[in-house]
Amino acid sequence: MAHLLPNASMIKSIVMDSSTHSLCLTCKRLSFCSLTTDKRFIWSCSEYVEERFDDMADQQGIKNKKKNLNSANPENKPELV
């Protein structure tokens, strides 16, 4: 039954093109990030997580940004965990 187990060629066939799957692609710190020069293979990043929703409110072009009156946070700022 060993032939049914995944081998190197099977793995190769399921390799993601991580150049299109990195968190860096949408990270606002990308242009000056000093953590990595390889910005293509990042699926977990503590610095990325620090990008908070309230920063996004400052950005232009977001449609109809409204306060969430049902927020659990009294200041309407989502907590990060």
Next chain:
Amino acid sequence: MSLSKDKKEKELPKQGMLANVMQQFESAAKIMGLNSNIQKILSEPNNELIIHFPVRMDNGEVEVFKGYRVQHNNALGPYKGGLRYHPTIDIDAVKALAMWMTWKTSLAGLPYGGAKGGIQIDPKNYSQSELERITRRFTYALGDNIGPEHDIPAPDVNTNAQTMAWIADTYMSTKSPSERSQFQHVVTGKPVGSGGLEGRDRATGLGVFLSIKYWAESKKMDLKDKTFIVQGFGNVGYWASHFLQEVGAKLVGIQDAFGTITNAKGIDVEDVFNYASGNGGSIVGFSGAQELASNKFFGLKCDICIPAALGNQITAENANDIKAFLIAEGANGPTNFEAEKMLLKRGVDIIPDILCNSGGVIGSYFEWLQNRNGEIWEMEEVIGKIDKKLKDSFKKVQHKAAHDHIDMRTAAYILAIQRIERAYIQRGIFP
């Protein structure tokens, strides 16, 4: 092979996430002699859900979103894993991350399996009220594919306590009023006011610190006056540094997305944290340290190195620069395969990620238990429980590594997989 195809292959990074996780699994399976039938089962997730669901936007238009939930394995208990909102998420990424969760929960000795999920979306492009509707509609679409005794999501990239509160509320609303409160533990990582756990914020960083402490105790080493550097000064990096400073260790270097600072005489953790909080999150410009070129960070003279930011940071290029005798992996996969071989050859110890940063998922387990039992735990109680649970895992890994003459990462993977193998052997395969 055409030239363009050849060129394209050369441009590809080291390897994809799914291949990486599969290789780690196969390597451990080979060393431990894993039952081939069980290897077949664990090579594929149990369930893969792809859900398309419509949501009305603030401007009145309807958008259809793609959501994922992959449930890798539940031999040890309900599926457990985060939900991320990111435009590049796809089924392979979710499969890889779900498999990783299976190993992490198993190693931690938790009654959980592994899962992961998310929505293919860039949250930056949506308002808070749109994000709330997207989250609630996805929860409704998932229906009973999640549940407190079946599959328990948690925060991940771009999701937070607020997102979890929306999920819990939506899920509970689908139940009859008399039984709603029984379902609060359908998610973990909730706000403290809505069933969340005191101390969940520091659980991962605390786990990193405790792992270092247990390692030092096993070497009969005092952490007082030991020097350490930390990459990433987010939740994990800050709390690990905070606890290390409390026992007298000295922070001598920090690297974050903005830059690198160092001071051989020591950097006060609280001072730099307060500085960064008022400086847009950046440590650069802190008066108690000097700036350093980012490529010099891992070469800083220190005893302990804590990569707590992102993956693939310690590579063959910088592994020999590292002066530390211990690497504690606060991030997921910070040390690549080649670098690890070089470091182990030089006698550097590595506390592997699935052990070192498992404080977070252990914290989630206690939140789940707290809700399930209708209790409210205090911070000291939570910290004491994480300490006990993590110590147990750490001792087992260290004993396995010493007994089998293998490194701690291989020992951790083997222990995690063995626990699942045992469950399958005891239960058998239905029918």
